[in-house]
Amino acid sequence: MSEVFLNSQHVGETDNWQSFIQAIKDERRKNNVTNNVNVYYDKPLDTVYIENTKWRARRPLIVVKDGKPLFDEILKKQVEKNELSWDDLLKQGVIEYLDAAEEENALVAFLEEELTPEHTHLEITPLGLVGITTALLPYGNFSHGVRLLQGSKNQKQALGFYAANYSVRMDMDVNLLVNAQKPIVNTLMHELSDYDKHPSGQNIIVAVLSYKGYNMEDAIVINKGSIERGLGRSFYYRPNSAEELRYAGGLTDEIGLPDKDVKGYRSEEDYKFLEDDGIVYPEARVKEGDVVIGKTSPPRFLSSMDDYNLMTNFRRESSINISHGDGGTVDFVLLTENEEGNKLLHVKMREERTPEIGDKFISRYGQKGVIGLIVPHSDMPFSTNGITPDLLFSPHGIPSRMTMNHLIELVAGKTGAMAGRYINGTTFDAEPEKELRQELLGLGFRENGTETLYNGQTGQQLEAKIFIGSMYYLKLKHMVANRIHSRARGPIQLLTRQPTEGRAKEGGLRLGEMEKDTFVAHGTSLLLKERFDSDKATVPVCETCGLIGVYNEFKKKSFCPVCGDNSEISNIDMSYAFKLILDEFKSLGILPKIVLKDKY
Amino acid sequence: MVESLVKEYTGKLPVKLLGELKDKLTAQKINKTRAKKIFETTLQEYLDAQVAPGEAVGIIAAESIGEPGTQMTLNTFHFAGVSEMNVTTGLPRIIEVFDGRKNIATPMMDVYLKAPYNKGKDIRKLALLIKQSTLQDIIKEVNTDLMNGKIEVEILSAKLDDHGLAQAQLKKILEKGLKGVNVKIDGSLITLAPSSKESNLNDLYKLKEKLKKIHMSGLKGVTHVLPVKRDEEFVIMTAGSKLKEVLELEFVDETRTVSNDIYEIAENLGIEAARTAVMNEVFKVINAQGLTIDERHIVLVADMMCVTGGIKGITRYGIVSEKASVLARASFETPIKHLISAALTGEEDYLNSVVENVMINQPIPTGTGMPKLSTK
Missing domain, CATH: 2.40.50.150 (RNA polymerase II, Rpb2 subunit, wall domain)
Known part of the structure; x- marks a missing residue:
C-alpha cells in the first residue's frame, strides 16, 4: 500500500503505484488533465506525490518510448514547415515539462545516440546544459568549465550597441561601441537572441606571439593603425x-x-x-x-x-x-x-x-588582458600576404588555462573570413575542427592556421611559424580613463586637515598603519616625519599652563585664554590630528598639559 | 699561546666562540701573529654581526612573523584513526602562544619513556596507566535490582588487569568514591547496596549514574593516549596535559617529556623552560607550514614574554600594559580605559618612544632619528 499525497495533503492510498503513476502520466500526455501536473514516487517512503501548484521550476523534455523519441522525423519536418507549434507538441504529449521531483524518477538521455529502452526522456538540445550567456560562447565543449563561466560573465561587461535608440535615451553612465560587428564564429544562441541587432565586439586579426615582453602576464599588444581605423573606439x-x-x-x-x-x-x-x-x-x-x-x-x-x-x-x-x-x-x-x-x-x-594603455579587452573564453603597448602599424609583424595583426596575444596564456576554444576560434574565424561565411560554433553541435582545417587548406593557407611572419621593424623572417587568424574580441567597460588618478597638492578635510580620500574628491593615497611600520623598520625617521607632514600645524602653547593658546589676527599676537594676555606663548609644530586629540581629551574631562623644554 | 689569547679576548667575544677558537687553533700548529690575526678577524666579524644601535628590531620581528602568517593554511591537524584527537596548528596556535593564554584549545603531551619501557613491550598498558579511566571503561553490564534496592555490576576482569588493578584495590576505590554504600566483589560481579535503610528508587538511579564516573586509574584530564613509534622508540602522545603527575611516574623519561602548555611548563620547570617552549611551539607551527622565519625574531618575542619571570602575552593585559607611555598604550586597544586611568593618577608621558612621536609628527627615535647634535 503506497500513500498518495496531492499538493502535500494526504488523499488516499494505492495498491499498485506503478500503474497509478503511469495512468496520471498517460492522461497528462493525452491532454486530459492539465500538463501542470507532476508525479513523483519516493521509494524509501513508499509514497506518491502529485503536485499541480505554481512556483515549481520545470523544464521541457522530449518523451521517449521504447528507446525511441516521440519527436520523430515526420514531426521534425512538420515543425520545419511551421505546421506545428510548440504548444501542438505539448498537446500531443511529445514534449512534457518535468519538475525537480519528477526528474528524480526520470532517466534522461543527453544525446539521441545514447538512447536505450530504459530511457524515459531525451534532452531537446544538449545546449540546454548551459545558460543563455554561456551558449553564446563558441565551441564551449572544448574548454574548462571555469573559463566558460568567466567568459560568459565578462561578456556582460563588454561595450556594444546596447540600444538602437541610444541617441534619444537619457542613460546614466553608458558606453557605446563604434562599429560593433556580428561575430564570424557564432552559435545558435546568437541567432535566437538577435545578436546581430545588438552586437558587442569586433572581428579582429589576432596573432599568438610575444612582443618584446609587453604582452606578458596577460597583457596584450595592440596595433596603433587598427585603433586609428576604429578598433575598440567607443x-x-x-x-x-x-x-x-x-x-x-x-x-x-x-x-x-x-x-x-x-x-x-x-x-x-x-x-x-x-x-x-x-x-x-x-x-x-x-x-x-x-x-x-x-x-x-x-x-x-x-x-x-x-x-x-x-x-x-x-x-x-x-x-x-x-x-x-x-x-x-x-x-x-x-x-x-x-x-x-x-x-x-x-x-x-x-x-x-580610443583604446589606451590599460584598457581591458577579452576574447569570449575568459582570456582577458589589458593593453600593455600600442605599436605603430609599421612596427607590427606582417605576413607574406601583407596582413598585420590587430592584436598580439601571449602564448603563455594558453597552457595553464586550457581554453582550447580560443585556439579553435582562431582557425574557424580565419576560415570564415576567407571563405566569406559565418561558422557555426554552437556548443556540442559545431562544425568540426577537422573540416575547418581542410577548408582552410583549400583556401591556400596552412591547415593548422600558422603563417610565416616577418619582424615589422627589421623585416627579418621570424623563425617560428606564427599562429594567426581572426577572432571576435570584446572591449570591456573597465577603462583607465575612469580610474586614472593622481595628486600632488589638493583639497583637505575640514575636521582633520588631512587630505581627502577618493578619486572623485581628488584625494590622496593613504599611507596607512602598516606602511608606516615599514618606514620605522627601515629607520628612515625623517622621511616618515615628512610623509606625515600633510596635516602639519603650528600651535601656540602656553608655557605657564601647558594648554593651547589663541592667535589674535588683529594684534598679530598669541595669548592664553586661561593665563591671560601676558603669559609666555611658544609656537610648537605638531600634527593637527594631535591637536585634535588633545581637544578630545578635554571633552573627556582630561586635562592634557604640554610641558615645554628647550631642545638644546 | 692560544690560552693567553683566549684570556685576552675574554669579555670581548662570547664564551661559545672562544671555546670554538680554542679547540680549533690548538689542534693546528699556528704561530702567534697568525693566531692573533684570527682572533682579531673573529672579533671584527662578531661586531659586524651585531645589530646596529637604533635598529627597529621589534617592528622587524613583527613584520617578519606577520607577513608569513598571512600565508598560513590548515588550522587543525587530525590524527589518523583517533577521532576527536586533533591539535590546533597554524595561525590560531601562534596567536594562542603569543597571547600567553592559560587555557589552550588542545593541551597535549609527548611522553618519552625510559630505556626498558620504550621498546614497545606492554606499551598499551603503560599508556592506559596515564589515561584517565573510569569504572565505565570496564563495565560489561549494570543491573538494577529494585526489589532488594541493590545494583549489580558485571565487569570485564581482563580489562581490570589492563589497568593494573587487583579486586581489593578496586573495592577500596569504590568504597572511597561511593560513601555510604556497601561494596561486595565476587569474581566479576560487584554488588552495591546503599547502607541506609530509607533509600528510595531515586537514590538508586543516582548511584547508578555516579558509579560510572568513578575515577579508577590514570591521570585526570588526560582524555586520550596514542602510542606512536618515533625513530627507534615508542612515545605516548596524549590529549590533555598533566606534566607534573606524568613526570612523577617511574617509567617516564623526565628529561625529554614535553607538554604544549606553556603555563604548565613555567610552573613545573621554570621560566627558562617556558621561554624555550614558546620558541619551540612557534617553530613547530612555522615548520609544519613550510615557512621560514629567522629564529632571532621569535627569540625576541619569547624573551619579551618571559623577561619579567612570569609569562606575559602580547596583549593589552600582557606586555603592552607595561609600556611607559600613556599614548602608546591608548593607541593599542581600549584607549579610553587607559586615558582615564592615566588621568586619575596624573601620569606623565615623556614622548620618547616611536608611537607617540608618530602621533605628534616628530622624528621617531630609531634609525636616523637616533643621533643628536651636540655643540660646545
Whole structure:
C-alpha cells in the first residue's frame, strides 16, 4: 500500500503505484488533465506525490518510448514547415515539462545516440546544459568549465550597441561601441537572441606571439593603425542634471544665467558656455570646472538678521559644473518635469574614447588582458600576404588555462573570413575542427592556421611559424580613463586637515598603519616625519599652563585664554590630528598639559 | 699561546666562540701573529654581526612573523584513526602562544619513556596507566535490582588487569568514591547496596549514574593516549596535559617529556623552560607550514614574554600594559580605559618612544632619528 499525497495533503492510498503513476502520466500526455501536473514516487517512503501548484521550476523534455523519441522525423519536418507549434507538441504529449521531483524518477538521455529502452526522456538540445550567456560562447565543449563561466560573465561587461535608440535615451553612465560587428564564429544562441541587432565586439586579426615582453602576464599588444581605423573606439555618456527644487515660503531654485550679485558668483569665464536660458548649448566642448547648468537657490537662512538688513534678497549660486577629471562634448539637453512637477534638466555628455594603455579587452573564453603597448602599424609583424595583426596575444596564456576554444576560434574565424561565411560554433553541435582545417587548406593557407611572419621593424623572417587568424574580441567597460588618478597638492578635510580620500574628491593615497611600520623598520625617521607632514600645524602653547593658546589676527599676537594676555606663548609644530586629540581629551574631562623644554 | 689569547679576548667575544677558537687553533700548529690575526678577524666579524644601535628590531620581528602568517593554511591537524584527537596548528596556535593564554584549545603531551619501557613491550598498558579511566571503561553490564534496592555490576576482569588493578584495590576505590554504600566483589560481579535503610528508587538511579564516573586509574584530564613509534622508540602522545603527575611516574623519561602548555611548563620547570617552549611551539607551527622565519625574531618575542619571570602575552593585559607611555598604550586597544586611568593618577608621558612621536609628527627615535647634535 503506497500513500498518495496531492499538493502535500494526504488523499488516499494505492495498491499498485506503478500503474497509478503511469495512468496520471498517460492522461497528462493525452491532454486530459492539465500538463501542470507532476508525479513523483519516493521509494524509501513508499509514497506518491502529485503536485499541480505554481512556483515549481520545470523544464521541457522530449518523451521517449521504447528507446525511441516521440519527436520523430515526420514531426521534425512538420515543425520545419511551421505546421506545428510548440504548444501542438505539448498537446500531443511529445514534449512534457518535468519538475525537480519528477526528474528524480526520470532517466534522461543527453544525446539521441545514447538512447536505450530504459530511457524515459531525451534532452531537446544538449545546449540546454548551459545558460543563455554561456551558449553564446563558441565551441564551449572544448574548454574548462571555469573559463566558460568567466567568459560568459565578462561578456556582460563588454561595450556594444546596447540600444538602437541610444541617441534619444537619457542613460546614466553608458558606453557605446563604434562599429560593433556580428561575430564570424557564432552559435545558435546568437541567432535566437538577435545578436546581430545588438552586437558587442569586433572581428579582429589576432596573432599568438610575444612582443618584446609587453604582452606578458596577460597583457596584450595592440596595433596603433587598427585603433586609428576604429578598433575598440567607443563613446561614453554621462548625464549632468539639475532640478528646480521648491522650498518653504514659495521660494524655488531658478535655472538661468546667475546675476553677478548672487552669493558665490564664479568668474564670467566659467559661464561662457551658457546661453541666455542658463543652459549649455549642444556640441559645446566643456572641460572640468565649466558650468553646464546655471542655477541659483534662495538664501539658506531666512531669519538671519543681516539678510534683512541689507534688504536685497541675496540668492545663492548653485550651478552644476563638470566635476574633476571629467570633460567632453555636450550631446543633448533634455528639459522636462519630474513626479513632483519640478522643472528637471538633464545635460547628456559625450566623450570619445580610443583604446589606451590599460584598457581591458577579452576574447569570449575568459582570456582577458589589458593593453600593455600600442605599436605603430609599421612596427607590427606582417605576413607574406601583407596582413598585420590587430592584436598580439601571449602564448603563455594558453597552457595553464586550457581554453582550447580560443585556439579553435582562431582557425574557424580565419576560415570564415576567407571563405566569406559565418561558422557555426554552437556548443556540442559545431562544425568540426577537422573540416575547418581542410577548408582552410583549400583556401591556400596552412591547415593548422600558422603563417610565416616577418619582424615589422627589421623585416627579418621570424623563425617560428606564427599562429594567426581572426577572432571576435570584446572591449570591456573597465577603462583607465575612469580610474586614472593622481595628486600632488589638493583639497583637505575640514575636521582633520588631512587630505581627502577618493578619486572623485581628488584625494590622496593613504599611507596607512602598516606602511608606516615599514618606514620605522627601515629607520628612515625623517622621511616618515615628512610623509606625515600633510596635516602639519603650528600651535601656540602656553608655557605657564601647558594648554593651547589663541592667535589674535588683529594684534598679530598669541595669548592664553586661561593665563591671560601676558603669559609666555611658544609656537610648537605638531600634527593637527594631535591637536585634535588633545581637544578630545578635554571633552573627556582630561586635562592634557604640554610641558615645554628647550631642545638644546 | 692560544690560552693567553683566549684570556685576552675574554669579555670581548662570547664564551661559545672562544671555546670554538680554542679547540680549533690548538689542534693546528699556528704561530702567534697568525693566531692573533684570527682572533682579531673573529672579533671584527662578531661586531659586524651585531645589530646596529637604533635598529627597529621589534617592528622587524613583527613584520617578519606577520607577513608569513598571512600565508598560513590548515588550522587543525587530525590524527589518523583517533577521532576527536586533533591539535590546533597554524595561525590560531601562534596567536594562542603569543597571547600567553592559560587555557589552550588542545593541551597535549609527548611522553618519552625510559630505556626498558620504550621498546614497545606492554606499551598499551603503560599508556592506559596515564589515561584517565573510569569504572565505565570496564563495565560489561549494570543491573538494577529494585526489589532488594541493590545494583549489580558485571565487569570485564581482563580489562581490570589492563589497568593494573587487583579486586581489593578496586573495592577500596569504590568504597572511597561511593560513601555510604556497601561494596561486595565476587569474581566479576560487584554488588552495591546503599547502607541506609530509607533509600528510595531515586537514590538508586543516582548511584547508578555516579558509579560510572568513578575515577579508577590514570591521570585526570588526560582524555586520550596514542602510542606512536618515533625513530627507534615508542612515545605516548596524549590529549590533555598533566606534566607534573606524568613526570612523577617511574617509567617516564623526565628529561625529554614535553607538554604544549606553556603555563604548565613555567610552573613545573621554570621560566627558562617556558621561554624555550614558546620558541619551540612557534617553530613547530612555522615548520609544519613550510615557512621560514629567522629564529632571532621569535627569540625576541619569547624573551619579551618571559623577561619579567612570569609569562606575559602580547596583549593589552600582557606586555603592552607595561609600556611607559600613556599614548602608546591608548593607541593599542581600549584607549579610553587607559586615558582615564592615566588621568586619575596624573601620569606623565615623556614622548620618547616611536608611537607617540608618530602621533605628534616628530622624528621617531630609531634609525636616523637616533643621533643628536651636540655643540660646545
